Amino acid sequence: MSAFAPRSDAELADWLRSRPGRVRLMGAGSRVGRAAPADGAHAVQLAGLDAIERLDAPDQTCTVGCGVRREALDDALRAHDLELPCPGGGTIGGLFAADPLGAASHAGHSPRSLLLGLEGVLADGTAFRSGARVVKSVAGYDVHKLFVGSEGRLYAATKLHLRLKPRPRAESWFAHDGLADAEALARLQALRAEPVAPAAVQLRRDGGGVTLVGRCAGRPTFVRAQLQKHALTESECAWSDHLTAPTGGEIVAGLARASALPGLFAALPATATLLWHGGGRFEAALPDAAASDALLKTAAAHDVTARVVATTAPARRERGSPTDPGAAHLAAALRSALDPHGILV
Ligand SMILES: Cc1cc2nc3c(=O)[nH]c(=O)nc-3n(C[C@H](O)[C@H](O)[C@H](O)COP(=O)(O)OP(=O)(O)OC[C@H]3O[C@@H](n4cnc5c(N)ncnc54)[C@H](O)[C@@H]3O)c2cc1C
Structure with a gap:
């Protein structure tokens, strides 16, 4: 280029x-x-x-x-x-x-x-x-x-x-690792149910269990109380922006609401790594194309949308779970209104 x-x-x-x-x-x-x-x-x-x-x-x-x-x-x-x-x-x-x-x-x-x-x-x-x-x-x-x-x-x-x-008067990052699925989901739910939820939350799931990462921010007494209430250990910021595809594997990215996480957990093979941001976006590192296809096939049933974003096989890029035809039509119409000649690729 x-x-x-x-x-x-x-x-x-x-x-x-x-x-x-x-x-x-x-x-x-x-x-x-x-x-x-x-x-x-x-x-x-x-x-x-x-x-x-x-x-x-x-x-x-x-x-x-x-x-x-x-x-x-x-x-x-x-x-x-x-x-x-x-x-x-x-x-x-x-x-x-x-x-x-x-x-x-x-x-x-x-x-x-x-x-x-x-x-x-x-x-x-x-x-x-x-x-x-x-x-x-x-x-x-x-x-x-x-x-x-x-x-x-x-x-x-x-x-x-x-x-x-x-800037908040105080802030603390926490990382709670080695959690079983059910415990991690219960802890996530409890954090999200707080009147003032943590300023950022991220969940990572791999062979070692689930890690919850986040940032509590506010007055010093509030931050201390929130860490204590949820038994969270203060740590360095362990936030990750993205996952790296394993050799021969792929990254599938998409959207899953917190309530869809149990379904997403169930749809992922044990060898996959999942990184879920509190805003709903997630990435999953999958061992091979077959594992990605299996996830894409069941995603809609779990109220999850997903597509392949990193792969060594260019033809598979953008392969995704079924999209809502109305939303796809709207996106295409917006693109053709703003960029009628398809310049931006
Ligand atoms: C594989 C990977 C590696 C990463 N590495 C780092 C890293 O080293 N450091 C770091 O801080 N973060 C990194 N990130 C995370 C990064 O924070 C986000 O991806 C960020 O949102 C993109 O920033 P960028 O400037 O690199 O954007 P780019 O990757 O250059 O662009 C991201 C998207 O935005 C579009 N875009 C960019 N600018 C504009 C614009 N002005 N107008 C319209 N469209 C635009 C591009 O077309 C592209 O689709 C990484 C993410 C991934 C997936």
């Missing part, structure tokens, strides 16, 4: 208006290996659009270039005692476009709820704005919310307007 790295929104828009052909949008590129092959497409590297344009501490909002790295934003926010209250790394554009967490985060913060608006460029080079820079938004369609999870297939976001939160 040939590469283009714009240094400004205007340069990106001009380049797209020149009809360069098919385009693959990239932030830091950590998910490149997860996308379907795009032979002959131009890679557009957006990591250079990395200015923090506005940080309004009293208003708890900011505007950042899509290429700003998560660590750079965290550093800038720390100086104002603020934070972007959701896990995830890479560039901010890549984090929001990939939405590795899902929207069902119990404590309420996910990329979907934190995106107030954006500036973007359509595949034909048309620049547009959606939403607002501030929490009180203007009327109109929330076109910017479509960006979350769009995986670079609808438009390029060049600037994102984000909602921030004050």
Whole structure:
């Protein structure tokens, strides 16, 4: 793939208006290996659009270039005692476009709820704005919310307007490992039932049992009490963003609500590793294609949607569980309205 790295929104828009052909949008590129092959497409590297344009501490909002790295934003926010209250790394554009967490985060913060608006460029080079820079938004369609999870297939976001939160006075990560399935699910349910649930929760299941990882945040007394109540041991942050496919195996990713986890556990072979984010997104590392197919076949019965996202057999990529025909039609119609010539691949 040939590469283009714009240094400004205007340069990106001009380049797209020149009809360069098919385009693959990239932030830091950590998910490149997860996308379907795009032979002959131009890679557009957006990591250079990395200015923090506005940080309004009293208003708890900011505007950042899509290429700003998560660590750079965290550093800038720390100086104002603020934070972007959701896990995830890479560039901010890549984090929001990939939405590795899902929207069902119990404590309420996910990329979907934190995106107030954006500036973007359509595949034909048309620049547009959606939403607002501030929490009180203007009327109109929330076109910017479509960006979350769009995986670079609808438009390029060049600037994102984000909602921030004050840094909690105290925070503690916990990791509780070696749990049996039933105990892990009961503990997860108890944590989610708290009036103020942990700010982030993740579940990992492999041959060694289930590990619950999370972050309690708030006043020091509250954090201590929450750890104590749930018998959680404070630990280093053990959050993982993704799984690596075993040799000859595949990664299947999808969505499963917490209530669907028992079914998902039952559908996975004993040799699989599962990583489930509290927002509902999950990844499963499966030993071979047959194991992936078995999961995809039973997924719908367990109220789970899933597709193959990493495999050594390109033809199997995107193979998925049955999708709702209405939702598939809507997604295709959106794509053809925003990118009628199928430029963004
Ligand atoms: C295999 C793997 C490895 C990872 N490694 C790391 C790592 O080393 N460090 C780390 O911090 N995190 C890593 N992550 C997690 C990472 O936090 C998330 O995947 C993140 O959401 C993507 O960030 P990125 O900038 O790398 O995006 P990319 O991987 O470059 O892009 C992610 C998706 O978003 C689209 N996209 C990106 N920017 C835009 C934009 N401005 N407008 C429209 N679409 C856009 C792309 O087309 C792509 O579909 C990894 C994840 C995976 C799956």
